Structures are given as C-alpha cells and as structure tokens.
Amino acid sequence: MPGRNESHRLNLTRRGLLQAAAACALALPSLSRAATDIPAEVLAAMPDARLSGSGEFRYFGFLVYRATLWVGPQGLGSRLGETPFALQLRYARSLDGGDIAARSEEEMRKLDEGSPQQRSAWLAAMQRIFPDVTDGDTLTGVFTPGGDGAASAQTRFYFNGKLRGSVPGTAFARAFFAIWLSPRTPAPGLRDDLLAKAFSAASTP
Structure with a gap:
C-alpha cells in the first residue's frame, strides 16, 4: 500500500x-x-453555404496559406461557374499584393485560361484589388452566377471581411478559381482537400 x-x-x-x-x-x-465558422461576406451571398473542404498550401515546406471552400446546397455543379461558391485564403506570411496578382495571372496562363487580352485586363483588375497581406490576413473570393433575373455573374473580393472590389464575368471566375479547383492545378493535394464535399448534399458538419 x-x-x-x-x-x-x-x-x-x-x-x-x-x-x-x-x-x-x-x-x-x-x-x-x-x-466551421462561415464568414459574414460568404453568408450574405450564400445564406445556405456549407463547408466543402479546406487544406494548406506549402512552398518548400513553409506554410503560405490555408484555403477553405464553401458551396451552396446544390454543390459546386458539373462545371465551374454554374453555382455560387466562395474560396478564402488565410495567409501565414507577408506577401505583396502586386506579386499575388502577377502569380495569379501566371497560373491562369499556364492553365491556358482566357485569351491574352482577357488576362491582361484581369491582371489590371487584380493589381487594383489585391492588397498586401501579412500573417493572419484573409482574402475571400465570392462568386455569384448570373441569369434567371439575377445580376451579371461576378466575383467579389473581400480583405479581412471588407469588400475590396469585384471582377465581372464567368470567364474570369473559371480562370481564377481554376488555380485551385482545376484537375490541372499545380496543387492537386490541396484541390482534393477543397473538393472533399463539393458535390455532396450533406449539411455543414
């Protein structure tokens, strides 16, 4: 004892x-x-938004950002741009807004998205919209399709929850979000994480 x-x-x-x-x-x-929290800017455009998936993007082992994708009840759809969705990047390091825009245009070009004239216009818009970011900042892209009496399709960008600007058209949305969601994305592991529940009708966990 x-x-x-x-x-x-x-x-x-x-x-x-x-x-x-x-x-x-x-x-x-x-x-x-x-x-599991859904940002207010996402809920404003998608009241029934649900989590599709999230994952990390690393460069030579260093965490650059964590990405999260939300979709509506109907999921992502058979083709990007048919349904509303939102992608948020939560940065883990400081990056220049101009560099973010330039890298985005470069990835669009590698994926053969858009014409040279379109990419030039998109680059100018992204340079105007994308801010410099530091650890903890969020940049959220919210896509809403047009048609059925709704306003034209557009992608709104929010920095830490505040609207920075928008880019019209489904073509831009398909080109920009293809960086993460296309089968030819340079980050296939992250794509798998983001699309984990993109086509499921399950409710948000």
Missing part, C-alpha cells in the same frame, strides 16, 4: 490530469467553431 506522502503525490497527479482534461474540454468547442 502507498504511504501517506506517496498517496498525496498520487492525488496531486490525478488532480493535475483532471484539470488538464477539463481545460481541453473547454477549449475544444472554440476550436470546432473556429474550423
């Missing part, structure tokens, strides 16, 4: 374990909410 001092030590150890378990239990709900 343990002595008095040993029993005291055991009680302290048990107490510490219980306190640690209680602290974890209190922290878990907030972590869960942080992982």
Whole structure:
C-alpha cells in the first residue's frame, strides 16, 4: 500500500490530469467553431453555404496559406461557374499584393485560361484589388452566377471581411478559381482537400 506522502503525490497527479482534461474540454468547442465558422461576406451571398473542404498550401515546406471552400446546397455543379461558391485564403506570411496578382495571372496562363487580352485586363483588375497581406490576413473570393433575373455573374473580393472590389464575368471566375479547383492545378493535394464535399448534399458538419 502507498504511504501517506506517496498517496498525496498520487492525488496531486490525478488532480493535475483532471484539470488538464477539463481545460481541453473547454477549449475544444472554440476550436470546432473556429474550423466551421462561415464568414459574414460568404453568408450574405450564400445564406445556405456549407463547408466543402479546406487544406494548406506549402512552398518548400513553409506554410503560405490555408484555403477553405464553401458551396451552396446544390454543390459546386458539373462545371465551374454554374453555382455560387466562395474560396478564402488565410495567409501565414507577408506577401505583396502586386506579386499575388502577377502569380495569379501566371497560373491562369499556364492553365491556358482566357485569351491574352482577357488576362491582361484581369491582371489590371487584380493589381487594383489585391492588397498586401501579412500573417493572419484573409482574402475571400465570392462568386455569384448570373441569369434567371439575377445580376451579371461576378466575383467579389473581400480583405479581412471588407469588400475590396469585384471582377465581372464567368470567364474570369473559371480562370481564377481554376488555380485551385482545376484537375490541372499545380496543387492537386490541396484541390482534393477543397473538393472533399463539393458535390455532396450533406449539411455543414
């Protein structure tokens, strides 16, 4: 049988374990909410938005951003641009807005999206809209299709929840979001993560 001092030590150890378990239990709900919260700018355009998937983009092992995709109840659709969706990038490092725009245009060109004239106009629009970012900043692109009496298709960009500007047309949306969602994306693992529930009718977890 343990002595008095040993029993005291055991009680302290048990107490510490219980306190640690209680602290974890209190922290878990907030972590869960942080992982599933839908930004207000997404809900404004897509009241029934649900999480499709999320994943990380790393460059030579360094985390650049975490991407999250939301879709409507009908999913992403058979062709990009048929249904509303939103993609958010939460940056983990500082990047120049002009560089983000230039790299986006470069990836569109590699994917053979748009004509040279279109990409030139898109680049100018992205240079105007995309801000410099630092660790923790978010840039969210929200696409809404046109037709059926709705306004023309457009992609609105929000920086930390505030509208920065928009680019009209389905062609731009297909070209821009193809960087992450096309089968020819340079980040196929991230694409798989983003599209995990893109075509499912399941509700948001």
